[in-house]
Amino acid sequence: xxxxxxxxxxxxxxxxxxxxxxxxxxxxxxxxxxxxxxxxxxxxxxxxxxxxxxxxxxxxxxxxxxxxxxxxxxxxxxxxxxxxxxxxxxxxxxxxxxxxxxxxxxxxxxxxxxxxxxxxxxxxxxxxxxxxxxxxxxxxxxxxxxxxxxxxxxxxxxxxxxxxxxxxxxxxxxxxxxxxxxxxxxxxxxxxxxxxxxxxxxxxxxxxxxxxxxxxxxxxxxxxxxxxxxxxxxxxxxxxxxxxxxxxxxxxxxxxxxxxxxxxxxxxxxxxxxxxxxxxxxxxxxxxxxxxxxxxxxxxxxxxxxxxxxx
Amino acid sequence: xxxxxxxxxxxxxxxxxxxxxxxxxxxxxxxxxxxxxxxxxxxxxxxxxxxxxxxxxxxxxxxxxxxxxxxxxxxxxxxxxxxxxxxxxxxxxxxxxxxxxxxxxxxxxxxxxxxxxxxxxxxxxxxxxxxxxxxxxxxxxxxxxxxxxxxxxxxxxxxxxxxxxxxxxxxxxxxxxxxxxxxxxxxxxxxxxxxxxxxxxxxxxxxxxxxxxxxxxxxxxxxxxxxxxxxxxxxxxxxxxxxxxxxxxxxxxxxxxxxxxxxxxxxxxxxxxxxxxxxxxxxxxx
Ligand SMILES: Cc1cc2nc3c(=O)[nH]c(=O)nc-3n(C[C@H](O)[C@H](O)[C@H](O)COP(=O)(O)OP(=O)(O)OC[C@H]3O[C@@H](n4cnc5c(N)ncnc54)[C@H](O)[C@@H]3O)c2cc1C
Ligand SMILES: Cc1cc2nc3c(=O)[nH]c(=O)nc-3n(C[C@H](O)[C@H](O)[C@H](O)COP(=O)(O)O)c2cc1C
Numbered sequence: 001x002x003x004x005x006x007x008x009x010x011x012x013x014x015x016x017x018x019x020x021x022x023x024x025x026x027x028x029x030x031x032x033x034x035x036x037x038x039x040x041x042x043x044x045x046x047x048x049x050x051x052x053x054x055x056x057x058x059x060x061x062x063x064x065x066x067x068x069x070x071x072x073x074x075x076x077x078x079x080x081x082x083x084x085x086x087x088x089x090x091x092x093x094x095x096x097x098x099x100x101x102x103x104x105x106x107x108x109x110x111x112x113x114x115x116x117x118x119x120x121x122x123x124x125x126x127x128x129x130x131x132x133x134x135x136x137x138x139x140x141x142x143x144x145x146x147x148x149x150x151x152x153x154x155x156x157x158x159x160x161x162x163x164x165x166x167x168x169x170x171x172x173x174x175x176x177x178x179x180x181x182x183x184x185x186x187x188x189x190x191x192x193x194x195x196x197x198x199x200x201x202x203x204x205x206x207x208x209x210x211x212x213x214x215x216x217x218x219x220x221x222x223x224x225x226x227x228x229x230x231x232x233x234x235x236x237x238x239x240x241x242x243x244x245x246x247x248x249x250x251x252x253x254x255x256x257x258x259x260x261x262x263x264x265x266x267x268x269x270x271x272x273x274x275x276x277x278x279x280x281x282x283x284x285x286x287x288x289x290x291x292x293x294x295x296x297x298x299x300x301x302x303x304x305x306x307x308x309x310x311x
Numbered sequence: 312x313x314x315x316x317x318x319x320x321x322x323x324x325x326x327x328x329x330x331x332x333x334x335x336x337x338x339x340x341x342x343x344x345x346x347x348x349x350x351x352x353x354x355x356x357x358x359x360x361x362x363x364x365x366x367x368x369x370x371x372x373x374x375x376x377x378x379x380x381x382x383x384x385x386x387x388x389x390x391x392x393x394x395x396x397x398x399x400x401x402x403x404x405x406x407x408x409x410x411x412x413x414x415x416x417x418x419x420x421x422x423x424x425x426x427x428x429x430x431x432x433x434x435x436x437x438x439x440x441x442x443x444x445x446x447x448x449x450x451x452x453x454x455x456x457x458x459x460x461x462x463x464x465x466x467x468x469x470x471x472x473x474x475x476x477x478x479x480x481x482x483x484x485x486x487x488x489x490x491x492x493x494x495x496x497x498x499x500x501x502x503x504x505x506x507x508x509x510x511x512x513x514x515x516x517x518x519x520x521x522x523x524x525x526x527x528x529x530x531x532x533x534x535x536x537x538x539x540x541x542x543x544x545x546x547x548x549x550x551x552x553x554x555x556x557x558x559x560x561x562x563x564x565x566x567x568x569x570x571x572x573x574x575x576x577x578x579x580x581x582x583x584x585x586x587x588x589x590x591x592x593x594x595x596x597x
Contacts, residue, residue: 023562024561024562026561030559054578055566056579057566057568057579058565058567059553060564061554061562066368067371070564072564225371226368226371254368274371277561277562278372279410280557
C-alpha cells in the first residue's frame with residue numbers, strides 16, 4: 001500500500017514527518033554509518049552562534065527518571081566554521097536542512113541569519129529562543145525575563161527582525177517554561193514565523209544530597225526525554241487550537257506511536273531528540289513505526305492524522 | 312598524533328549481543344561475556360562499548376564499559392554493580408540478549424608518531440584502580456600478542472582490600488611484573504598504588520624516554536599518576552571516566568577540560584570520541 005507520508009512546514013515540503021532535533025544529532029555526519037540519512041524527513045543542526053562557543057564546563061549531563069538533564073552551553077564552532085566545515089556535508093545529503101541559530105540580542109540574531117542566508121543548501125532557520133541570559137531587549141516586560149522565549153513581546157521583536165532578514169522558512173522554537181504557551185506561539189505567528197517548534201527542554205535541576213551541590217556545573221539544566229512527553233503533547237494541543245501556522249512537535253518521542261500522538265494533537269511533523277542517544281537509528285525506527293500504525297489503521301494519507309484529536 | 316574528531320568511525324557497530332556467560336569475580340563485581348562478531352573483532356584496548364541495560368526508559372541512556380578482553384567472536388567486560396543499570400546486568404543469564412554499540416572511543420597508544428606501543432624495548436607501566444583495571448588487562452594481553460615481552464610490562468594495581476584487586480590472578484598468568492597496594496594492607500603495599508609506582512621510577516636505570524605510563528581508575532589516582540609521570544618526565548596516557556550519554560559524539564555531554572593553545576588556554580574535549588584516552592599533561596585536573 002503506497003502511503004502518503006508527505007507534509008509541509010512553511011515553504012518546506014517534507015517527504016515524511018520525522019526530523020531530528022537540534023543538539024541531538026550533531027551535524028549529521030556522526031550518524032552516517034548507522035543508517036541512510038536520506039531516509040529522514042529533514043535535519044535540524046546543532047544550534048549555531050555568531051562566535052564559537054566553548055560550552056559549559058563538566059559535568060554537563062545527568063540521567064533522571066525517564067529523562068536527562070543537559071547543560072551543554074551551546075558548544076559550537078561559530079557560524080563561519082559551520083559554513084566551511086559542516087554545511088558542505090549537510091548539503092550533500094539531499095534532504096531539507098534547517099539550521100538552528102541563537103543569539104544574545106536581536107541584532108546578533110539578525111546578523112547570524114544574514115550570514116547564513118547567503119549560503120546555498122539551507123532550507124530554513126530554526127530560532128532557538130531558549131537562550132539563557134539574553135541581554136534584555138527594549139520591550140522586555142520585566143527584569144525576571146531570562147530568555148526570549150519567556151516573553152511574548154521579546155518573541156515578537158526578535159522573530160519580526162529576523163523575518164526581515166530571510167525569505168526562507170522560519171521556525172520559532174519555543175521554551176516550555178511559560179504559563180501560556182499558546183500566547184507565545186501567537187506572538188511568533190504575528191511576527192511572521194512560518195512554523196512554531198514545541199518544545200525545547202524544561203529548566204530543571206538535580207542535587208547530590210551527600211555533597212549538597214548541584215550535579216551540573218551550570219547548576220541548572222534542560223530536562224528532556226520521555227518524562228516530558230505528556231506536557232509537550234498538552235502544549236502542542238493548546239497551541240494548535242490558537243495558531244494557523246504549522247507546528248513541529250518535540251519532546252520525548254521514543255516510538256512511532258509517540259510520534260503519532262503528537263500528530264494527532266496537531267503537529268504537522270515531529271523532531272526526535274534524546275532517543276538518538278539510546279539508539280542512533282531511532283529516528284528511522286520511529287518513521288517505520290508511524291507507517292506501521294497507518295497500515296494497521298488503514299490510513300493512507302498522513303494529513304488525515306494531523307490535528308485529528310477529538311475534543 | 313592522530314586525533315579522532317567527533318564523529319563515527321566506520322568500525323563502529325550496533326549489535327544485538329547474546330550473553331555467553333556471567334561470573335561473579337569479586338564482591339559486587341562481575342565479568343560478562345557477550346557474543347559479537349563485529350564489535351569484538353574491532354575492539355582496541357582502552358575503547359569501550361555502550362550497553363543498553365533495559366528495553367524500557369528506566370534506565371534511559373546506555374552505560375559505558377571498557378573492554379576487558381576481546382577476540383574475533385566475543386568480548387567481555389568487568390563491571391561493578393553500583394546502580395540501576397549494572398543491577399539489571401548482574402541478573403542476566405546465558406542466552407539473554409543486549410543491544411550494544413561499539414567499539415567507541417580512541418583507545419590506548421596515542422603516540423603513533425613515536426611508534427606508539429609497538430616499540431619492543433620499551434617498559435610499559437600500567438597503573439589501575441577499581442574498574443579502571445579491565446582496560447589495562449586487555450592492553451597487556453594485546454601487547455603480548457604483538458610480541459612484546461611480558462617482562463617489559465609492569466602492572467600496578469590498587470584497591471581498598473585484597474578482595475578488590477581485580478583480575479590479579481589473570482595478570483599473574485600473563486607473567487607480567489605485578490605491584491599491588493591495598494588501603495588496609497591486606498595485600499601488597501599498605502596505602503596508595505602511587506607509592507610503589509614512585510619507588511619503581513626512582514630505582515630504575517632506564518631513561519624516561521623508554522618508559523610509557525598508562526593509567527585508568529579513580530580521578531584522584533590518575534591525577535597523582537599524571538603528576539608523578541611529569542616529575543619523572545615519562546609520557547603518560549590517562550583514560551578518563553565521565554558521565555556520558557550517546558558515546559559517539561552527538562550530544563557533547565561528556566566534556567573534559569583540556570589545555571589549548573587558543574586565547575582561553577583551555578577547551579572542552581568530548582571524551583567519547585576524542586578520548587577516553589588523553590595525554591596526562593593535556594588534562595586540566597581542577
Ligand atoms: C569510558 C568509560 C568506561 C567505563 N568502564 C567501566 C568498566 O569497565 N567497568 C565498570 O564497572 N564501570 C565502567 N565505567 C563506569 C560505568 O559506566 C558506570 O558505573 C555505570 O554507568 C553505572 O550505571 P548504573 O546504572 O549501574 O548506575 P547509576 O544508577 O547510573 O549510578 C549509580 C552511581 O554511580 C555513579 N555513576 C554513574 N555513572 C558514573 C560514571 N560514568 N562515573 C562515575 N560515577 C558514575 C552515579 O553518580 C551514582 O552515584 C566506565 C565509564 C566510562 C565513561
Ligand atoms: C544534549 C542535548 C542538547 C541539546 N541542544 C539543543 C540545541 O543546541 N538547540 C536547541 O534548540 N535544542 C537543543 N536541545 C533540545 C532538543 O532539541 C529538544 O527540544 C528537547 O531535547 C526535547 O526533545 P526530546 O525529549 O526528544 O529530547 C538539546 C537537547 C539535548 C538533550
